[in-house]
Amino acid sequence: MSFLRYIKDRLISIVVFFLYYFFFLMILFVFKVPRTLVIVFTLFCLFLFSFSFLYDFFRKKKFYDELCQNVALLDKKYLVVETLSTPNFYEGELFVQNLYDINKSMIERVNKKERSIEDFKDYIEMWIHEAKIPISSLTLMCHNHQEIDKKVLEQIKRLDNYVEQVLYYVRSEHAEKDYLIKEVSLKKMLNTVALKNREDLLENKIDLLIEIDDVKIRTDEKWLEFIVNQIINNAIKYKNKENAYIKINTNLKGEQVFLIIEDNGMGISSSDLPKVFEKSFTGKNGRIMTKSTGMGLYIASSLCKKLGHKIQIDSKEGIYTKVTLTFSLHSFYDVVK
Amino acid sequence: MKKIMIIEDDVGIRRELQDLLLHAGYQVESVDDFEHALEVLLKSQADLLLMDINIPYLNGELLLKEFRKKSDTPVIMLTSRTSELDEVLSMTYGADDYIIKPYNPTILLLRIQNIFKRAEGNHYQSFYKDVEVLPSKGILKRGNEELELTKNEMIIFQYLLNHLGTIVTRDELMADLWNNEEYINDNALTVNISRLRNKLASFGYEEIIETRKGQGYILL
Known part of the structure; x- marks a missing residue:
């Protein structure tokens, strides 16, 4: 004063x-x-x-x-x-008293909003679980009735992928309690993702070349599966030419493990590259392919942040896209544990 | 014939699952009365249970926990819940596998086969006629004669052998190969099968793998 x-x-x-x-x-x-x-x-x-x-x-x-x-x-x-x-003058008392009341009403309002967001999140999670039932039903039907066109299955898969995106979006925004860190084998995790995308990869004639070290990292397996699945989905969606491939390698350097996923698809232009992790960013490729929501990589990167992994993307337009996930080996979690 | 019990409250999925398993040559039963699910399960003498987590009355996890106190029958949890926590919980309650909806039907069948294989130990079809199959060494053995197979050829041969006399689709073979971390493409599968045929022919077994057009392969 x-x-x-x-x-x-x-x-x-x-x-x-x-x-x-x-x-x-x-x-x-x-x-x-x-x-x-x-x-x-x-x-x-x-x-x-x-x-x-x-x-x-x-x-x-x-x-x-x-x-x-x-x-x-x-x-x-x-x-x-x-x-x-407590102030010892009248104006001060009035001021503090009112400040207190204002604060209280704002806290109540915020709590109410928080509760309604929490309710909404619960509802979305429940809805997703419900929505997966008819999706499963349809998948089974397609298999049981071979006369149903393969294209139907493709659309069901797209639907499932979008539903999954919503689930992980909700989780990445409010993720205090939804994850569980344990030792995960990269091989096993990649196997799950590969099996999930097998039909798509074969259909699109994309070769999957996985050559990785058998390392165990600490992460939430389901989250990591989702992240890798988004990257693979993008590689399938933006494939470019004949002889398309997705190469997955690991690289160990001291305390760090790099998981490198590289494809020879249409790549990302250098002006779009810094923005690919932004929410709702679709860029040049997104405008070509109407299927883009611009959410996949955003969600993947925010999940990575929550898990303490690093995600980087490198690309040359028309030549390749290379996504690198970096995991720390034990030191970080040993301290936390 | 193996009997599989389905515990799933959604009628649509239950019906499709029944069809799928019947097609694959299993005997199928399902639980309708969820209030007394535990008694039904214990009485059923099924060889495998497929259990959903979100079922009325007792949820799947608790039902599994109670069931495990009295029986060792293998259980696969089928669920739309995709959190790691649910999986860990199910596994600690004694589930043998955990599959998330929507599952790929071919993979589901593979997982079921794997569980049966595990339950029966390693004696699962290790002979074809007078030939002994040694997958760990990657060889077929007849007396002193040995035939070396690559990993892919061995996976294909074993799969055909386990389904001796029935038609196996390319999709099934592909799923089994991918499940064993051999991510090969369509051409490579064709090449592998013709190579396997040649090797078997040189071993004295000609024309034992037949192609059924539009359906798949069959080991005679």
Whole structure:
């Protein structure tokens, strides 16, 4: 709290005081009061006035300085009400009381919103589980009745993939309790993803070349499957020419494991490359292929962030796309454990 | 004939599963009365259970837990829940496998076969006529004669052998190969089969793998 600003605020009362003072001074002169008495009177007036003035200033300064300092230091500024000592002046009391009420009503509002988001999330999760039942039914039907066109199965798979995306989007946004870190074999995880995409890969004549070390990393298996599945799906969707392939390799370097997924598809233009992990970004390829939602890589990267993995993408338009997932071996989780 | 019990409350899926398993040559029963599911299961003497997690009354996980106290029959959990936690929970309650909906039917059948194979130990069809199959060494053995097969050829031969006398589709062979981490393409499968045929012919077995047009292959 600045003293000058405070004085400026109280300019009127200072001016009024001096008017009073000069008025009395004039009366004293008119009545020819001795000089010493005038001096004593002046000093007395000044002392009293300054005292009341400074007293008020310092007790307010104490309160407001505390307020400003606490607000500056807190990262959750709304908690400042809890840190204040009760002010010993009326305005301050009013101010704190109202601040408290405002805070309370805002917290209630936020809680209500949070609850409704939580409800919505629960509903979406439940809905997804329900939606998977008819999808499973349809998949089985296609298999049991070979006369049904293969194209139907393709569409069912697309549908399933979109449904899955919603599930992991919800999870990546509110993921406090939904994951479980354990040792996962990269080979086994890739096998699951490969089996899931087998028909698509064979149909599109894309060779899957997996040559990896048998390493175990710590992660949530389902999440990682989803992430890798998104990358493979993209590679299938944006395949380019004949002799298409998806190459999957690992690379061990000290405490880090790199999982490298490379394809020879249409690639990503250098101007789009920095933006591929942004929400709803579809870019040039997305405009060519109407199927893009721009959510796949966004969700994959936010899941990676939550799991503590790194995802990088490198590409040359028309030549290749290379996605690298980086996992730390045990050190990080050993500390956390 | 193996008997498989389906515990699934969605009628559509249940019917399709029944069809699928019947086609594959299993005997199929399903639970209709979920209130007394446990008693039905214990009485059924099935060789394998396919169990959904979201079923009325007792949910699948609890039903499995109760069932495990009294029986060792293999159980595969079929579920639309895709969290790691659910899988771990099911596995600790004693499930033998955990498959997430929507599952690929070919893979489901493979998993079922694998469980039966595991349950019966390693004695599963290790002879073709007078030839002994040694998959761990990658050879076929007749007396002192040995025929070396590559890993892919061995997987194909074993699969055909396990389905001796029945038609095996290319899709099934492909699924089995991929399941064994051999991610080959269509051409490679054709090449592998013709190579396997040649090898077997040189071993004295000509024309034992027949092609059924539009359907698949059959080992005679």
